[in-house]
């Protein structure tokens with residue numbers, strides 16, 4: 106298949122492009138390089154050095170003999186999006202090209218507006234470009250488990266059978282997201298479901314949990330193929346941060362009592378889930394939703410797991426939670442769709458955590474310890 110990966114220079118977009126290319130798909134990437142710009146804005150850098158996109162693509166060609174054309178541009182530039190779709194003529198589009206950090210979206214008004222404008226309008230331009238160039242293109246869109254929040258009922262895969270006053274309907278599962286970023290994905294889901302229902306688009310919305318890990322079967326083939334590994338309190342995700350804190354001898358920063366529970370998955374499962382979704386397209390008119398996670402853990406359980414796996418002493422510190430989220434809650438998620446397509450999850454084992462310790466040790470001099478502490482507060486702008 107011909108697959109275009111939007112956001113193909115990012116933490117997950119780049120390894121996904123490599124995985125698809127390695128599996129024989131004609132893969133191209135499109136990226137506006139915004140993720141590298143956030144590093145400059147925040148004064149931080151990936152723990153593992155990463156090459157620029159041209160070098161990455163050239164390295165992959167050297168290692169695999171396969172080419173990955175790269176388009177540099179922005180989904181907010183509709184003409185550019187139409188042009189790339191006409192030129193590359195994809196069968197499927199994988200869409201990672203959004204601002205993906207909850208804390209970044211909560212810095213202030215400007216960052217909240219940027220996040221929602223960038224994500225929602227970019228996706229809307231893409232929907233029109235697909236509808237007007239080739240409505241048969243299957244869009245595989247990265248959503249988030251955070252769209253659901255933490256409701257006190259079981260979380261289904263996107264849809265809920267509702268019975269109300271004696272009548273029944275199948276409705277989009279109700280959403281209770283926890284940041285302006287997560288809200289942007291909710292808005293996208295609504296726009297995309299509309300596109301399926303009204304225009305007959307074919308869409309898979311992947312509600313992904315928190316990803317951990319940094320290496321895939323393809324990225325390890327050459328140092329120039331490495332993907333980024335974020336440790337800072339804005340873009341770093343919780344398990345990656347805990348591993349890095351353990352190696353540095355810094356306390357693990359559990360926010361609040363640590364009872365908040367999330368769905369998690371290994372980066373190797375991310376790339377495989379995308380492949381499975383691409384190779385098994387949604388039907389025309391179908392808004393198909395998969396919950397892309399393999400296990401649930403509370404933040405305290407994760408901290409304990411990292412402390413157990415690390416050879417040296419590990420201190421766990423409970424910081425006042427900078428976010429507004431439920432400290433204790435019910436969490437029971439259905440996630441059978443991708444397993445039904447053949448996913449064989451890599452569950453969180455000590456082996457993987459140990460390999461992450463080695464990656465961190467090799468690069469620990471690149472860490473700015475000040476960037477480990479959270480500075481963005483959810484209640485920041487409220488007058489009290």
Ligand SMILES: O=c1ccn([C@@H]2O[C@H](COP(=O)(O)OP(=O)(O)O[C@H]3O[C@H](CS(=O)(=O)O)[C@@H](O)[C@H](O)[C@H]3O)[C@@H](O)[C@H]2O)c(=O)[nH]1
Pocket residue numbers: 205206207208248249250251252287313314315316340341342343344346358359360361365367368404428430
């Ligand atoms: O040092 C830390 C960092 C985080 N947390 C806690 O860990 C949980 C997860 O935080 P996170 O920063 O790892 O993940 P999150 O902000 O939810 O966002 C990440 O995970 C989302 C999936 S989910 O969490 O919404 O399912 C994706 O959509 C986002 O793109 C990705 O950045 C939160 O309850 C947070 O309070 C800590 O206790 N200590």
